Amino acid sequence: MKYLLSLFLLSIMANAQNTDFLTPYEKGNRNQTATYEETIAYFQLLDKNFETISMQEMGLTDSGEPLHMVTYNNDKNFDFKKIQKDKAVLLINNGIHPGEPDGIDATMMLFRDLALGKIKIPKNLAIVTIPIYNIGGALNRNSFSRANQNGPESYGFRGNARNYDLNRDFLKSDTRNARSFAQIFHLANPDIFIDNHVSNGADYQYTFTYIATHYQKLGGDLGKFWDSDMLPNLLSDLKKKKIESVPYVNIHDEKPDGGFDAMMDYPRYSTGFASMFNTIGSMPETHMLKDYASRVKVTYDYMAFTIEYADKNYAKIKKLRKENLQNYLPGQKYPLLWKLDPDKISSIPFLGYEGGYKPSEISGKPRLFYDRSKPFSKTIPYHKEYKPSLEVIIPEAYIVPKAWWTIIELLKINNIEMTPLEKDIELEVESYRIKDYKTSTSAYEGHYPHNTVNITTTKKKVLFKKGDFLIKTQQPGVKYLLETLEPQGNDSYFVWNFFDSVLQQKEYFSAYVFEDLAKQLLNKNPEMKAEFEKKKSEDPKFADSGEAQLDWIYRHSDYYEKSHMEYPVYRIMK
Structure with missing residues (x-):
């Protein structure tokens, strides 16, 4: 009897302890998400x-509140x-878009x-989380900004305290959030990264879809391992629990029946940023549209x-990460821009709902609708x-003049190793000139980004000053250097306007003064004059414009x- 009483008391104590650790989500109606506080x-x-759990404050965010790790x-x-x-190490990021709070709870x-041992304890893996990354957005709580979402009852807002979308800011780091994230990321140096979101787009049967770091972007045997081993095993485990999954359905306001493309996660995005560091x-x-619970x-x-998978395969993952750096050595080619390969189209099974078009009750125009009473299973094209x-050819090193301290600061934030020159020195380098570019006509994440950048390359000797920074590419951040410092990259610092001051001419001439000097220049330089006359003969518009000729x-x-x-x-070449 005494033994049974002891068991009963232990059971009560255990239940009380477990009750003490119920989350706000569990204490509610399962359609409520915890507030930031x-x-x-x-x-x-x-x-x-x-x-077994440690919590610490890290850097500040735009809201004035610190990130927690x-x-x-x-x-x-x-x-x-x-x-x-x-x-x-596994790093889990939550609340980058606080209106998508599933990962928080x-x-x-x-x-x-x-901590309670309710799931298998990993012996070979440490898990790190940022509880809520976009604190400003989490504090801006409402019930209406996610018009297409089924719960929870209230949630945070997509933009941060300064209305930046933080999942576009990882490389440009305009926000304190991104700079503090980099501090956490490089301290933890995660082998695996998860950033929890909720979708927008089409309707279909799946509750779980995913964006996987594109294996070609990740590169080498590491990318192949992720694509052909780790990810399929994770999806198989989900399937055993009757959780069907499909790649993120990358279309909006149209039916997915005709297929869709795999998303290339560029460095501005969280997983694209992570892949820069393998x-x-x-x-x-x-x-x-699925219920919150x-x-x-x-x-x-x-x-x-x-x-569970990472705990079993931790040694292989760490080994592949380290070996992947050998794919990015000086003199090797680095894919800076990508496009879908039209000759390689695969197919995937897809669980959808029949869709069609009917007249809108508002406009009378055709509108898309999905009929959930008509589910289907079919194979559709998938462009992966x-x-x-x-x-580009990977250089031995880059040199960034000390005057560009904003760039140096961004590189330091991301753990890039660099050495200031000890004295003035003349070096032979590759130099780029911006030949042409286009610029967005509307604001995007605090910038008017450039695109379609064309350059010319020359080799020349340049006198560098003491304190200018030599940055060797043989370091863990080699891909980060290439993505940010090569001006034609999708998310280069040039594209994001950090070098715009070089695009403005500071001096010019008054035509009435320069006319006489221009004549002297042509007379003294026969080669220039010959080239000038040739252009006049070949270009009627040029021949008709005195301004263009001067x-x-x-x-x-x-x-x-x-x-x-x-x-x-x-660029210093090998």
């Missing part, structure tokens, strides 16, 4: 009660130098269950399966394979400023 308070509770490690050790030596339960990344995209559950399951549309002579003379349109980052 509740989320931080809950992780503080876990930190206080479990030696929460780490679970069964060894109760939170020294990342030791962790990285012995284990793999799922991760709270996940860390609780790890980190395997995925972005769960639960379906917006179902979405939270599949988000939890995907993270739990990732933990890309091919490089522009490749401008041509000016630009071909020593009076034209050499810094105009010269890209101020230089």
Whole structure:
């Protein structure tokens, strides 16, 4: 009897303990998400009660509040130098778009269950989470900004405190959030990264879709391992729990029956940023029209399966990450721009709903609708394979003049190793000039980005000053350097307007003064004169414009400023 009473008391105590650690989501009606304050308070509770969990404040965000970093490690050790030596690291990011809060609630339960031993304890993996990344957006709570979403009852807003979409800011780092994220990312140096989202777009049967770091962008055997081993195993585990999945349905306001394209996650996005440092990344995209409880559950399951797989395969993942750097050595080609390969079209099974068009009750015009009473299963085209549309030769090093301190600051934030020159020195380098470019006519994430950038390349000797920065490419951030410093890259610092001052000419001439000097220049330089006359004979518009002719002579003379349109980052070749 005494033994049974003891068991009964232990059972009551255990239930009481578990009740104490219910999340706000679990205490509610399963259609409510925790507020920012509740989320931080809950992780503080876990930190206080479990030696395997540590919570610390990191850098500030645009909201004025600090980012938090929460780490679970069964060894109760939170020294990342030791962790990285012995284990793999998984980093989970939540609330980048706080109107998509599934990961916030799922991760709270996940860390609780790890601490209580409710799920298998990983011995070879430490798990790190940013509880809510977009704090400003989380504090801007409402019930209407996600017009197409089925729950929860209230949630945060997509834009951060300064109305930036943080999932476009990882490379340009306009926000404090992005700069603090980089601090966490490089401290943790994750082998695997998950950024939890909710989809927009078409209607279909799936609750769980995903954006996987494109294996070609990840590169080498690491990319192949992710595409052909790790990801299929994770999706198979989900299927065993009767959770069907499909790649993110990358279409809007049209039916997916005709197929769709795999998303190339460029470096502005979280998983694209992670791949610059050879980190395997995925972005769960639960379906917006499914109920909130179902979405939270599949988000939890995907993270739990990732933990289980990474714990078993940690050594291989770490080895492949390290080896992947050998694919990006000086003298090798690097794919800077990509395009879909039209000759390589695969197919995937797809669980959808029959769609069609009917007259809108508002406009009378045709509108798309899906009939959920008519589900279907069919095979559809899937455009997954890309091919490089522009490749560059990886240099031995870059040189960035110290005057461009804004660029140096961004590189330092992202753990790029660099050495200031010890003295003035003349070096032979490759130099770019911006030949042509186009610029967006509307604002995008605080910028008017450039596109269709064309350059010319010359070799020349340049005198560099003491304190200018030599940046060797043989370092873990080699892909980051190539993506940011090569001006034609999709998300280069040039594209994001960081070098716009070189596009403006600072000096010019008065035509009535330069006329006489221009004549002298032509008379003294027969080669220039011959080229000038040839252009006049071949170009009627040029021959008819005195202004264009004077401008041509000016630009071909020593009076034209050499810094105009010269890209101020230089390449030292192998």
